Amino acid sequence: MTQYTNTISTFELLERFPTEESARLYFEQKLWNNKPKCPSCANQTPAQVYHHPSRTGLYRCKCCQTQFSIRSNTVMHASKIPLRKWLYGMYLVVTARKGISSYQLAKELGITQKSSWFMGHRIRKACKNNDAILSGIIEMDETYIGGKEKNKHQHKKTQGTQGRSTKTKTPVVGMRSRGGMLVAAKMDKVNSANIQTMIDKHADANATLCTDEATIYKGIEGYKQLMVNHSAGQYVNGIVHTNGIESVWALLKRGYHGVFHHFSDKHIGRYVDEFVFRLNDGNVKRSTLDRIDSIVFGFSGNRLSYKMLVLM
Template identity: 35%
Template sequence: MKSVLSAKHFHDEEAAYKFVEARLWPNGPVCPHCGGVERISKMGGKSTRIGTYKCYQCRKPFTVKVGTIFEASHVPMRHWLQAIFLMTSSKKGISSNQLHRTLGCTLKTAWFISHRIREAMRVNGLMMPPMGSGGGVVEADETFIGFVGGAKTSVAWSNKNIVFTLVERGGSARSFHVDGVRAADLMPIIRQNLSREAQLQTDEMNTYSYIAKKEGIDHEAVKHSKDEYVRREGDRLITTNTVEGYYSIFKRGMKGVYQHCKEKHLHRYLSEFDFRYSNRIATGYDDLARAEKALKGVRGKRLTYRTTNQ
């Protein structure tokens, strides 16, 4: 029996660079400064940093870190790879405190690493195909978590963060931090992410019925107020149990592992849980394949936190 964590790229810095280069540059080095692929050579010498190349078109040196979440980071590449594997293979996430203890880095560094990996997991919505194509079932629901500004009130969910999620049965999940649960808040999301062929299944909230009618989407609802959670109509199973199962994992992670989340960072935590759910065993991804997919998402997503509006 051999542990996946015994792989050389998790322990040797040069092997870690080669591992990342093979995934980000499958056809050979690409200069991040000018985009050139010719007249590039690897630099040698005892004082040269590991993985440094020089482009003789723009005459600038570079490594595979440039233009990625790794840029300007002093964290060893092997530790980045360890952190990516731990975050993508932990079903409910792994806290910065745990990363700090496991990697032997400071808590501040662990927090730095984890937020950048969440950014690598984030998928550009414009690149995603519509959900429910070909008549697939898409479940939708909303939940409330945390407190806006950190203050509690006695008025139900009035000052909580609102999360809206679409889950394609047997497929992917997409979650959004929204301002409310009115049609004006949810309709643009449904319009952008759902195929007109989709079967939308929700609870009995009137907003969903209104949106489905307005958009011409096939819609069925289960009546939780009458203790109805599953209904069968012919060969169709009407339920929201799939999206509620997603929320059970999300809330266990947010409350049990992360415990605290500022409103401005919530979208990245949603990306993390969406990524793991959408790339689970049932969709053909094991832990190693999921980690490699996250690694391929590191390009063009550098975070600096130098401004107050991040």
Template identity: 25%
Template sequence: MARNPIQFQPGLSLPAFLAQYGTEAQCQAALFQHRWPKGFVCPDCGNTTSCRLSRGLYQCHHCHHQTSLTAGTIFHATHLPLTTWFLAIYLLTQRKNGLSALQLSRELGVSYNTAWKLKHKLLQVMLERNQGETLSGRIEIDDAYLGGERSGKRGRGAEHKVPFVAAVQTDEEGHPQRVQLRRVRGFTRTEVHRYAQLAIIPGSQVISDGLGCFRAFDTPLYTHERIITGSGRASAQIPAFNWVNTVLGNVKNAITGTYHAIRGHHVPRYLAEFEYRFNRRYDLKAMIPRLLAVAVRTPPMPYRLLKLAEPYT
């Protein structure tokens, strides 16, 4: 059997990563290039000339405003070396199934709380980057739940479960191209209509099961094919839903296999992590610079905000 070229791509080895980002100076240079690709720009007045002070700050020649390399970014006010941040980015982007905060703390040599905050700040970058992305063409879509208690009622309507929409865009040969995993308030026609307006390009062919909320796609904007699947294992084997069922299985295995439990209001970040990696799986080596480019444009996320529930997408 021929090997999947995407699955067996080399990625970025640890020695190659360390050669590129192994020192603080290398990380600073990379961060500067992503933040100011055409040279320094004062965040206050827009002037492009500056001097660097002994404390590592950049001072604008025009207004004398002082700023650091990390100020106003997701790295804002960090006490960690950039090498630690970059290693965390490497570990979170190059692994297929993610990494728990506990394991991340061991690999980085930091406390659990520090690893948790670092990880969730990077997942926040992925979450915010995903929000503007849309799907088009042929799209398989399904409802799903994640999180909550392990015991008690299961499935639709279970306590503390977080509902989300899973959608997979496929090409003409039926191969998966992109995935969306977006939290919703519930599976109502109004809520799915709101999701569709934000995430599905008009003219797309949407394939769903018989759940009533998906009638939101019964408009001239979409070609909607409803397939009544029933329940049980047989419904998961219908060819029309092959990839959305496969993705949902992989998501739940990756998340439940890596984390013992996740709080409901953090679910969107975990989903965003899977979505971000899946949609950029074609070039593993490029994932680090791509995430850095977004990270320097993501506003600071203090711990008090990390603990709060994320807004609905």
């Protein structure tokens, strides 16, 4: 991965990529290493791919005759939004600590809100990374995302869900290694079996789990486990606490309430992926362009059409 020395401003970003051609060359270098790759037959041999005679950035594969560009079979597939605006949109996503709304993104890019909403979800799809293996001390906790019943119109309220009920909210479960990586995902049903599956997938065999005293964590098998008793007013007991993962939930909820105001249940997984990305690969300790690079590396093979998005 190319290393850049400084975090850059918006002005510096636009100076680095002053033209559509410069943005195209950037994407081609990151995704293809400057060797055009056919999305149909994965042919990367330069001799088997030739440039379109009249359209810069358009290629044709000599093996299968597929015509393609750097957008093909990526999250930018068939998008008419200029590549420079895609780069700027990615910049805004990685530098906005609590996220950026589709209305603000539309204003910054000079596109419609519908287009910016679609772009935002496609960028979030490129942020998806569920393969991390955590080690050391791992904090684990769950949270519930959704609006408060008292704030809803009377006809939208669900009976029997007053107070802090979670019946109409979406559960999200997370694991964070102490001082390290984070994994989080929407979980349709929070129970011991699903918790065990998530741990087995993401925890090193020698890891130590830190949780609260909730029943769903009491049946965990195969790992050393430490518990903090929140119901008794205990939040820290030496090295035993879940403050790290709870700080993630605090940030997620500030984004929910202060920026987005609402996460649709069918899309919440991608919003969670975005926040996880910013705390891992998009960490503010890394150069801005390195963080953008990390999103680009998730572009290939992650095509998401508008029809797929609204019907899923």
